[in-house]
Amino acid sequence: QVQLVESGGGLVQSGGSLRLSCAASGFSLESYSMGWFRQAPGKEREGVSCISSSDGSTYFADSVKGRFTVSRDNAKNTVYLQMNSLKPEDTAVYYCAAGGVCLTNMVLTSVYNWGQGTQVTVSS
Secondary structure (H helix, E strand, O other), X not given: OOEEEEEOOEEEEOOOOEEEEEEEEOOOHHHOEXXXXXXXXXXOXXXXXXXXXXXXXXXXXXXXXXXXXXEEEOOOOEEEEEEOOOOHHHOEEEEEEEEOOXXXXXXXXXXXXXXXXXXXXXXX
């Protein structure tokens, strides 16, 4: 079964950290660029970060630059989003996706698969 499964979400106080994981099954992440997205209640989904399959280049939304990092472990078929200095405005459901190319405007082209999402709540 082809799927992406996110984990690691939860409730954290402002200033805290969380590490999200996105594990793939049924296919290899190695050939895909991987994106992280989030959607807060009443808002549109937005791109948070992306890591390229070709050279490992990483991209971040301005709102998370300097606080979030993204990495991939192809051996474990997993991508991670390390979130530090969390703010209440980071509260959202976070999704990972496998796709073609990371664009600098936080678009991931040719999305192949989406995860089901994991809730991140940051209290003030």
